[in-house]
Amino acid sequence: METQEMERYRPEFEEEEDPDQWEGAMRSEPPLYDSLPEAAVNFIQEMEQAFSEKGWMARSRDFEYRPQQQTMAKEVARALALQKPVVIEAGTGVGKSLAYLIPSVLHAMRHKRKAVISTHTINLQEQLMSKDLPLVRKVLPAEYQEFKAVLLKGRSNYLCTRRMGRSLGQQGELFTTGEQTELRRIAAWAKSTPDGTLSDLDFTPTPAVWAQVCSEQGICTGRTCGPDSGCFYQAAKRRLNEADVVVVNHTLFFTLLSSSENMGAEGAGFLYPNDFLIMDEAHTLESIAAKQLGLNLSQAGLRFDLQRLFNPRTGKGLLALAKSKSGEEEVTNAMQMMDEFFWDVQHACKFSTAGREFRVRQPGLVNDTLSDHLTAITQRLRFLTDDKTLNEGIQPELLDLSRRMLEARAAVDEFLSVRGKDRVYWVERSGVDGRNTSLHGAPINVADLLREIFFNGQKACVLTSATFGAGEPNLGYFRKRVGAERSRAIELGSPFDYTKQMTLYLVKQMPEPSHPNYEAALEAHIERFCLESKGRAFVLFTSYRLMESIAARMSKFFAKQRWELLVQGKGKPRHQLLAEFKEDVSSVLFGTESFWTGVDVPGEALSNVMITRLPFAVPDHPLTAARLESIEDRGGNPFMEYSVPEAILKLRQGIGRLIRNQKDKGIAVILDNRVLTKHYGKQFLKALPNAPRVII
DSSP, X not given: OOHHHHGGGSGGGOOSSOTTOOTTOOOOOOOTTTTOOHHHHHHHHHHHHHTSTTSGGGGSTTXXXXXXXXXXXXXXXXXXXXXXXXXXXXXXXXXXXHHHXXXXXXXXXXXXXXXXXXXXXXXXXXXXXXXXXXXXXXXXXXXXXXXXXXXXXXXXXXXXXXXXXXXHHTHXXXXXXXXXXXXXXXXXXXXXXXXOBGGGOSSOOOHHHHTTTBOOTTTSOTTTSOTTSOOHXXXXXXXXXXXXXXXXXXXXXHHHHHTOTTTTOTTXXXXXXXXXXXXXXXXXXXXXXXXXXXXXXXXXXXXXHHHHHOBTTTTBSHHHHTTOHHHHHHHHHHHHHHHHHHHHHHHHSOOOSSOOEEEEOSSXXXXXXXXXXXXXXXXXXXXXXXXXXXXXXXHHHHHHHHHHHHHHHHHHHXXXXXXXXXXXXXXXXXXXXXXXXXXXXXXXXXXXXXXXXXXXXXXOEEEEESOOOSSSGGGHHHHHHHTOTTSEEEEEOOSSOHHHHEXXXXXXXXXXXTSTTHHHHHHHXXXXXXXXXXSOEEEEOSOHHHHHHXXXXXXXXXXXXXXXXXXXXXXXXXXXXXXXXXXXXXXXXEEOGGGSSSOXXXXXXXXXXXXXXXXXXXXXXXXXXXXXXXXXXXXXXXXXXXXXHHHHHHHHHHHTTSOOSTTOOEEEEEOOTHHHHSTTHHHHHHHSOSOOEEEO
């Protein structure tokens, strides 16, 4: 989208629309018990008792009766009993994990069905396994306490001991001296690790080594890696056969779904026959689905696969092991042509000065000078795998890389032809000086795809999150985006008393960002509110440039107060910044995108959350621009239908960092006067917690 076209969608130019006109508003949901079978009523009533003040949950010393949690457990029981989907927004503090885990475990064991629990990240997976499921085991009746739960990660996280053994035997041809040392460290670790996954490894292996020893589709199979092989991935898969609960993450869920023959088939389940699905943190569903159901081919990724075959610099690789000089030559030529191809692609794109993406609208961006080389390599690898004299262990490795070359060629072909219906294509540059180029394609609207997967047929599916709603009736915005228009929707408030725990400050006297005094005004307000909370603050930005500028301006102030200023992007990873923030109670953290969501800092360390600007997404990203265009093409209002609700959801998530338990108290500050001066501002305020508001 050209710059002048984008201006149509920028919030500064949209202030006359009625924010109360929400397309896709849903009618009120029917009562919980209307026309239900007796078995469903019994299950719902059982959950009502379990989460009552004297129910099963009261066996836990930390239990506090929360009517919202009780209601959620009943709604989950209803969905499971009727084999229907439901969308549940459960505010912070509801305790939604236990509210869906307890009915899920009972339903799985009683009906011999697998409960698939999908979370947003591997960290959340591990939290369910180490904290929540052990608590479920304690409070359930004795006959259900022996349920089996298995955590499954993406297969590349697991060590395949058969591949490792083969790599050890062929290390001279495959690895450099330093890589051989690393391989032997992995082999030593393999003797003591309980699950053989990367998270248990005490160092980070280089990709070149790990790629030769991890589980790979087509190489690490139930037939090749039998029960006695010691393969950790196949051992995890065998545990799945007996599991009542399978915990995955969203990315893995879609990876497994796309390889399932039963995808979307009525009554077939999602990943396993007749299973049911609980998707936590489901507000990320649309973005993850678009990525996983799309096209992604990077220069770095393709180079990595080619170097597994042969690395001209080191002379190592599978083709060196196979003693195929012609194959080595073909890979060398392909790598040279690959770099030229991606160079042509990047220079055919008119990136803006600071832009990382360029949308491709017409076919034939560049000539396809790469596909013939990928085809030649594929043919060479097939010829080698037919050679009966070849080391048997090399054959599956070559077949796997042959498959990857075919997939890469198909991606190049689709991208250059721009032939996908209702899809958007773009080029992205990343890395140092933008040297890595990648090709992308994604469906503009995933609602039709997701509707078929999740919401058609008799399949139980629970989507839950703390933030679905954007101020519209019955979670209509989220339901429309993911194809859940006809699904039941439940909104549960937070048990926290925001009237006593939080004060919301709205700053009206703020100049526009283009005003020469804007940064000085922002600095003054940040200083004022940090003094009020004695540090202990998150300051959330929508711009890295602005964050760095304000951090530089305020460094002396924070030094004078003896409060450590932690700034995202200054060399420390996110988890380390969070750890230091929690440990140093008076510290202040400046953060951008990743600190608006998924951050949990209960207690006095976080007593102040400041929002510098409303988090409108500037429509520079091709996928965002295409979604806005799609709405406009059908006669809708892109700003009110997409930009506003997306920004409201993100604002709710940012403000939601503040109050994390019943004892937390603090202030939230919005340093953007548009919530008070623009017509759409009241929609933002309507969606925020019911806390006392002070306008200054």
